Amino acid sequence: MDSHKKEIIKATVPALEQHGTTITKVFYQTMFKKHPELLDMFNQTNQKVGDQPKALAFTVLQAARHIDNLEAIVPAVIGIAHKHRALNVLPEHYPIVGENLLIGIKEVLGDAATPEIMDAWEEYYGEIAQIFIDVENGMYQNADWDGFVPFEVVKKDHLSDDIVRYTVKNDTVEYDLRAGQYITVKVDPTDYPNEALRHYSICSINTDEGLQFAVKKEGAGETSGVVSHYMHDGVKVGDTLELSAPAGDFLLNHEEDKFLFIAGGVGATPVMAMIEEAIAADKDSKFIYSVQNAGMHPFKDEMKAFGEEIDVKIKYSDTEGYLTHEDFEGLTDRSVYICGSMHFMNAMIKVLSEVGFKEENIHFEPFGPKMSVIGETVAASN
Structure with a gap:
């Protein structure tokens, strides 16, 4: 990006600080209306309570703040890229996100979002998107398996009033777990209009009986967790769950003592x-x-x-x-x-x-x- 456009991006930081979450809320509403198939990939409870728009707003803000030194946001990019790979986010999704993010910026900022500002952000988004695409491409190549594969539930243990541990097996795939990673479950909950994907942390590196992860039954009423309630109430031993390969960068550094x-x-x-x-x-x-x-x-x-x-x-x-x-x-x-x-x-x-x-x-x-x-x-x- 040329220096003039970088200065334009940096000049938008105060507006992003003030209106960032509003922009991202408009972005999600617009994108889901145009592309309801993407509802599968997003946790709608996080949308309702505001965590997801807040997270995206801060990511966009950090990208603007660090336009002269994008290495500063590499750790955040890697963490998000792990989630994207686990959800099967693909290069063709990025233009959809970019189009609707620009709509959010324009709608919220109004006349302040001049053609010059919108042009700069369109180019900058393209650069950031390519960084994610390149990072995620490497993660796809290194994943233990492609896409989602079926695992049989062989054990279901109630660990507390609201937490259940699942042990699942698929003898046709091989995997090399690291403590701190998570798997992603894809289910089709009863009375829910979409498939739903959720990340759940692996709770043991011992895989003698299978891969183990735990699920807390989240919330109630409007903010109840669709997937967690379905997992607790509807999934039983002998059922099949679709899982994507382990992911995540929350890993022990063995150079520390x-x-x-x-x-x-x-x-x-x-x-x-x-x-x-x-x-x-x-x-x-x-x-x-x-x-x-x-x-x-x-x-x-x-x-x-x-x-x-x-x-x-x-x-x-x-x-x-x-x-x-x-x-x-x-x-x-x-x-x-x-x-x-x-x-x-x-x-x-x-x-x-x-x-x-x-x-x-x-x-x-x-x-x-x-x-x-x-x-x-x-x-x-x-």
């Missing part, structure tokens, strides 16, 4: 596999887990077994309160791996920063659009 694992609620799911991997590698590890109460506490037996190998602290928020600064004092020399809800993630990252953990040593995976967590963290620090 001392780990602190932090999880809240169902956020324990990927962390369980990571602790298995850390123990197998003889890493100095500690685990701090927050959950509402004993009835909501999954993986009780596994955590008890971990306690024989590493230091494990479990805190029930109903009776002992939430995690605070005191829970992390004296641990700032450790690399942190943290997972939980969006609210939990935002609170914990703030606390860890205030205690003195270095930003580069905090690795996280929220159960929701990651960029909305990054966005709120950045906003809180400004």
Whole structure:
């Protein structure tokens, strides 16, 4: 891009800061109206509560802020690209997104979105889209299998009041799991107009009985999770689920020697596999887990077994309160791996920063659009 157009893009940053989420809400509404087939790929609950528009708005904002140094957003690009590969997002989808994103910018900014601004953003979007396409092409080539393949449900274990672990098998495919990865399930829920795709974290690196992942039954009423309720109530042992290959960049860095694992609620799911991997590698590890109460506490037996190998602290928020600064004092020399809800993630990252953990040593995976967590963290620090 020439320098003049770059300056135009940078000049739009204040407008994106003010109107970004409104722009992306218009974008999604317009795109889904024109291309209802894409509803399959998006979590409609995240649309309703606003997490997905917020995440996209911050991604677009970061792209504008870093137009002179796109390397700064490479980690975010890689994380999003993993999700895209898992959902089977293809190059032909990008022009659709670009067209409707530009419509959102024009509709919200009105006369302020001059032809010169729109032309600059059209060219810049094309450059960003090509970066994603190139990154995702490599991920498709390296995936353990292509597209979605059938797995049989061989076990269904109720781990807590609202969490179920599924063990699934397909003896015709080979895979090489890494702790922290997730699989993507494609289902056709009863009384739902579309197929639906959801990411679920792998909860063990032990695949002797099959691939294991856990699902929390999310929400109620208008914000109830379509797929999670269907999985809990409609999927039974012997049924078939379609899965795409493991994906994700929330992985242990084995060059680090001392780990602190932090999880809240169902956020324990990927962390369980990571602790298995850390123990197998003889890493100095500690685990701090927050959950509402004993009835909501999954993986009780596994955590008890971990306690024989590493230091494990479990805190029930109903009776002992939430995690605070005191829970992390004296641990700032450790690399942190943290997972939980969006609210939990935002609170914990703030606390860890205030205690003195270095930003580069905090690795996280929220159960929701990651960029909305990054966005709120950045906003809180400004």
